[in-house]
Amino acid sequence: MTQRTHRGDTAGNDAAVLDRDGLAALIAGLSAAGFSVIGPRIADGAVVLDEITDIADLPAGWRVDQAPGRVETRPADPDAPPHLFDTVLPAQGLKRYLYPPRRRLWQADRDAAGGWHLSDEDAQPPPALAFLGLRPCELAAVAVQDRVFLEGPYADSDYAARRRRAVLIAVNCTRAAATCFCASMGTGPRATAGYDLALTEIPDPDAPRFLAEAGSDRGRALLADLPQRSADPTDRAAADAATAEATRQMDPANGGRAMIGDVADLLRRTLDHPHWDRVAERCLGCTNCTLVCPTCFCATVEDETTLDGATATRWRRWDSCFAVGFSYMHGGSVRREMSARYRQWMTHKLAHWHDQFGVSGCVGCGRCIAWCPVGIDITAEAQAIAASEER
């Protein structure tokens, strides 16, 4: 790159172009400022979110393909353009960082008088995390969880603290996996809100670079400090073309995947549909879909007592509506049938979430399709119900 300039170049202009040195400077700068940088990297043959300290930790030269019941991580083709972020989605998103799978709620100790009292919690601030390489669907999922945890009558203070500290740096998608359907959910492949910085990777073999757009004051402050040049129309056109390609790939006319329209109303009126039984014939109730879903928020509590009975600890842990015990009351569970449990998940996600939170609970990331051991496809199940209604 030529014309490299420093601070202030983006004043009044929220877009700039970074080369790989610029990206490296971003990672180094965030680390220097006290953030742990969390991004995609290869571990155990899969792409996961984990701490990265250097641009070399990113999954350059790797490609992830997903299909129903299948996730394949493999070296990119030798002649493929030089991507740093061609791995679509990590197995799990950032949910586990903002909303940990297991968290201690409190601890209580017996006292001499036969009573007990809660210990004072040491109110440690959560870690300061900067997420690099978030996909637009994941940003959308954070916005969904914000509504759940922050905007109801009761807020989750732990989520709030983690969320406030999190820096969100998106990478727009230039390729869709076969399981992706964000375009039909209105959440991608290009981020429109909710980020501090959004990068679009332009895998130009001669000049690999990123169009960087700031979406917050924090993002503007970050960007202003990086070696960069201002974005010109060529950069913007290249970024537009790259994300348009992902949209094209998701178009059903090109063999892509999409959620049917008006799915919320469809599901609200088909709670008694026989199709739920047909899904239940395949569903194993394994809870994979709810664990990888970036918006699923259901949790249970666990009580743990020391052997001497002196100390009791209460934990919150992720739960799944696919577990029979999830709906247990004295006398038995409400949702004993697999069909009722699948219906609960799908109708909550796609219909009742709107009633509860004013937004869909599905962001179209397709993880539930990819990680389902039998390849149950939420878009295909919705289509099947819609098709049977038309008959």
Place this chain on the structure above:
Amino acid sequence: MDDLSSLIDPAATPAGDDPMRPRPFRIARVRKDLADTFTLYLTALDGAPFAFRPGQFNMLYVFGVGEVPISISGDPADPAVLVHTTRAVGTVTEAMGRLKAGDVIGVRGPFGSPWPIEAAHGQDVVFVAGGVGLAPLRPAILAVARHRERFANALLLYGSRTPEDLLYRREMPVWRSRHDIASHVTVDRATGRWTGRVGVVTKLIRSGGFDHRHAVAYVCGPEVMMRYAVQALDAVGVTADRVYVSMERNMKCGIGLCGHCQLGPHFVCRDGPVYRFDRLGPLFDIWEL
């Protein structure tokens, strides 16, 4: 980029008002009501009064055992004492039943929607209870008793399995004599020296005793009992927009965040447990929802 450390929000997690942390209450008295049912009278260790509205519930925690949602059964006009009538049906409630005066229990709440007794002002008020379902209605009955002049006829229609399962048997005559709240009681199966009615509670609804055009009904009991009670009320002319029910679901948090209590679009802990029946609508009839 050192100045960017100012980008880190310095705020720590506030622990004080966390709605997931129970408040300790001391058990002032335990009353054994039935073979499997008991009433706890609780006072806050910090002495603070516990204000609530009829129909609301608390999450009650037994040290080292667990936590369960239990409706409040006390008098809303007496916030100094928190009263819970509980039937022992599981691990936590059975452990709760073994607690004694002086023991400490954890309380989170009050949660959920109240019985809107003001909806019955100037009209007949009909309470329909099944079994231990009378316990969540008791605060509403006491609230009606306190402002009895605001209502026309007041009536409790109460059914249980056997005479031995009837709750608050000593109180019902007081409600009648002091507050003109009549009780009509029936049992599914007569035992001992029972000379009263035998049959399901819907029979009492059909017997009337209230002005169906100007009556509001508050129904609490097992789901199947509420289903038939609502049908019977509708059959005598008390339409679903004048019928309130209290729903029960698995609850872990009480604040709409754990997802366990969902009933279609509803979080029963937050949007319920008390619903005007027409707002619950057809969801009530869908299998395993």
